[in-house]
Amino acid sequence: MVRTRTRDEILVVAAELFTHHGFKGTSLQDIAAGVGCSKATLLYHFESKEAILTELVAPAAQELADLVAYLTTLEAAAAQEAAIEGFVDLVLRYRREAALIYDGTPQFLDQPMFAGLRPLTDTLCAAFAGRSTDRAACVAAEVLLGGIAGVAIDKAIEAGDDELRRALVDVAKRALITPHPKD
Amino acid sequence: MVRTRTRDEILVVAAELFTHHGFKGTSLQDIAAGVGCSKATLLYHFESKEAILTELVAPAAQELADLVAYLTTLEAAAAQEAAIEGFVDLVLRYRREAALIYDGTPQFLDQPMFAGLRPLTDTLCAAFAGRSTDRAACVAAEVLLGGIAGVAIDKAIEAGDDELRRALVDVAKRALITPHPKD
DNA sequence: GTCTATAACGAGATAGAC
């Protein structure tokens, strides 16, 4: 896995195109045109189209794993808050990668390509729910988890947007942290 | 547009396959195999692959349009509640169709196929936000709108699930309806 | 390391027999 200029540029262009048109919707032709090289050059640097995607997603997956590992060291309430803030932060920093992983099919996490990601999101979702097994709490956690990811993916804002960050954290806390349930 | 037995079966099989593997991930071959006919038969009944999808989505799109039209007759607070309950109901009844429309790309609503859907979801989102133009309120509305749709799409529950329905409505109201904002 | 050329395949769609 040697790093070269072309190789890096392929990753940049592929990220851009995958983000906008999806993995299936982007061909090697498209990537090659964006880079200004041939398809053969792409496949000289990467074993396959999937290999490009896997490498793009790797750092985000690693950070997600780190976050989840950290959450397991906390008790429920602290883990809930840390999960919310950590996930919002993560998904804002890795918008593109999040969009790549979520390709629109329900079983997107069950593809062999992303094996190992599902247990991470499950643990994260449990943390969002404050480790409660109550159905409503779990549903709420799923709604917020998916909703936050979706909004972050949609936003084409480039640099860190603190206002968006705060809005996402706030809505999640409002929806999930219920100090005095009504009845 | 004459109704026949084969035609209806094509729609059923296509809905099933599109839901599980996405539109791009399903070929005419796959549909033909499921129906037990040839690709040519598919294209005798439908002008194109897209035409199948368009017809599958049509009733859901119509109901969404009806809901949005109804919302415009209400003032902000009533529209907000009606939007939440109406959307949850709609998306639970049309899980499959929702999954078809949302193909995973950010611009899925901007495809020519679904032209006219975007203004509807924009109005719906505004209703979710209580017609507020505050950034945080808009972000929260987007999170809940997308999150609810995502959860409903993921759930493979068949018949009406009142518990899920209540959970979705509740989390949305908790997150969006803020009678006394903190400061 | 990059290219052109092409293989090998699958896609959507069409033609025409039955």
Next chain:
DNA sequence: GTCTATCTCGTTATAGAC
């Protein structure tokens, strides 16, 4: 109304020259 056969195109991937 359904079929087989075929067309055309785009896809991923490979071969081999430079």
